[in-house]
Amino acid sequence: MTEMSDPAITVENLGKRFQIGTFEKGADTLRESLMDIAKAPFRRLRSLRGSPASKGEFWAIRNLSFEVQRGDVLGIIGRNGAGKSTLLKLLSRISDPTEGRAVIRGRVASLLEVGTGFHNELSGRENIYLNGAILGMRKAEIDRKFDEIVEFSGVSKFLDTPIKRYSSGMKVRLAFSVASHLDPEIMIIDEVLAVGDHEFQQRCLGKMQDAAASGRTVLFVSHNMAAVRRLCNKAIRLERGQLIDSGPAGLQVDAYTRDVTQRAKTGNLSERSDRTGDGRVRITKVDLLSTEYDIPVSTIGVGQPLTICIYYEGQESYLSPCVHIAINNDIGVPVTYLCSRFTSELPGKLPANGRLYCHLPEVALAVSEYTIDVCLQSDNATCDHLLAASNLSVTEDSFYPTGLVPPAAYGTVLTHQSWSSSPLTA
Amino acid sequence: MSKASHSSGSSAVAPLVNMPTDSVVIEPRSGWAALDLAELWRFRELAYYLAWRDVKVRYKQTVLGAAWAIIQPLMLMMVFTFLRTVMAGKGAESDWNKTYPYPVFLYAALLPWQFFSFCVAQSSQSLVGSANLISKIYFPRLLIPVATVGVGVLDFLVSSLILIGMMAYHKIMPDFQVLVLPIILLGLLLASIGIGTWLSALAVTYRDVRYVVPFLIQIWLFATPVLYQLDRVPEKWRHLYCLNPTAGLISSFRSCLFGDPLQWDCLAISLFSSMIVFICGSFYFRKVERRFADIV
Known part of the structure; x- marks a missing residue:
């Protein structure tokens, strides 16, 4: 079995390059005529990333090396486009790296989205089984945890209703409920907390804290610095696909916040x-x-x-x-x-x-x-x-x-508004 | 977390020997990859659930439900029979040398044909339709096109009830040749999975596949002895013709039900070519699947 002293995750010189609109090998006429279709996603990426158009490629992450010890809850922080999502996709085996390698020791569950594979036409009950299977649960395991999942989600009354009749909040609760009953050794979580109401977010945070307390290894990407500070014991900071720094989560969050607000030096x-x-x-x-x-x-x-x-x-x-x-x-x-x-x-x-x-x-x-x-x-x-x-x-x-x-904590965008009232007549 | 602080136990590059079974090495891959049947087996329940989902969704909110599986081949049978009697005129009757009626003859081939064409059409679109799954979670991608076959199998079973009914009505009894049927069906399954996976992988890069497939299937129908008998193909061309997997398989399917003499050589060639199609399709799929999440 796995040596306990081995880190749960070892990442060595990991890199991911995206091609921008060019095929690797020779383009015959069919390919040329079809190139536009294949280009479309990259064109969007390019404009988002602002990388030079003259080059046919860009590295979403490069030369990334770090280790995650068993039982660590590692926050991954960085601005949009820093490569956080790409890193999670590589570690979840969704996309393949271009260079380097990573070793993951233990059963992995990755939650890059809540409710992956949910089907609107299917009932809550059916979706629990479908989503559970997609997340890697065995049927026997789902059978065993079924009641618990239903209870945690709080949608037991609508279990046989197609989920297209659910409110979005109900869907999220059901989805998170399935996900939180996974029993992996390593969890990879991306921004799952960005959805759902405040009370539910708190419950999710609680669940994640339990997972961490029970010795699981967690990788957590979030823009919610308060959540990173509260949940994670360590953090790495990414920028433009590179590792900037790593260390205790609190220090990294502070450094990141400082970095974001104070990077601009007025002047030249x-x-x-x-x-x-x-x-x-x-x-x-x-x-x-x-x-x-x-x-x-x-x-x-x-x-x-x-x-x-x-x-x-x-x-x-x-x-x-x-x-x-x-x-x-x-x-x-x-x-x-x-x-x-x-x-x-x-x-x-x-x-x-x-x-x-x-x-x-x-x-x-x-x-x-x-x-x-x-x-x-x-x-x-x-x-x-x-x-x-x-x-x-x-x-x-x-x-x-x-x-x-x-206050900014209530939302950063203001909009003009007017208010009025009218009596309610039966 | 500094790397130096815990580098005592493990070297910079983790040793690959004595790797525990549940650990995964993530590395760039290039060239051809093995099928990794062990992993497919590990995910067999997911394959079942994906097929189960398609079956459930297909029959939800449709009034006639499972009847659609019967209506489609039945309608085709009626249309083609009509065309034959009305358009072909007198001559058509004289070249019909069988003891059983033409509609039964037609339906016995439309049944496997519907299975094949449905599976190819569905699985060719399956990857593009599952873009969300592919970009959010890992599992062997091969399961997606393969699982679409589930609905096809179910439809096939339902619509074969009609065939059994028609055969009973006309008192057609299959002879010992019916024992070959499972092999024919297996061949058909391999051919449809092979072509379906290949098209589904192509469709990720080239969305044109969506428009090509209906056309392809239409042509393919006429290149398969569904409306006519295999005998109508000149003898010297017949082996070449049976490189089309559906040609030998579907005509053999019909022959072994009706007790017509089986053309073993044609069946063998078609079985062989469906195996080739299956192997090529799935290996091509494995070769290109690593790009799916990036471009889908």
């Missing part, structure tokens, strides 16, 4: 080396202007107008410009996304050096810290992509007539 952005793109046009500075006074600021009142000003430089005219701006919250989760293509007001040709402005009539974000990613494209190819090019700090001000604003 052209010094930064952590950028992607072919470099035909480069971002040199990003200023936030309070429109009223047209002066650079780092804080802005909620509800106030804001102009994001991007300084750029290049060798030649900047042709077919397209500017992307992502605004992320304090843990790096995108809150909103702005793109010059949405309004198509930019001219087709810009001078080699200049400034680009994005005017927001009002900042509709809760009082919190935000980071701003900027990406410049020319002819649909990424020229320069900078994460956290600037920080934005939103302070209290008047968005609503009363001057009241919700």
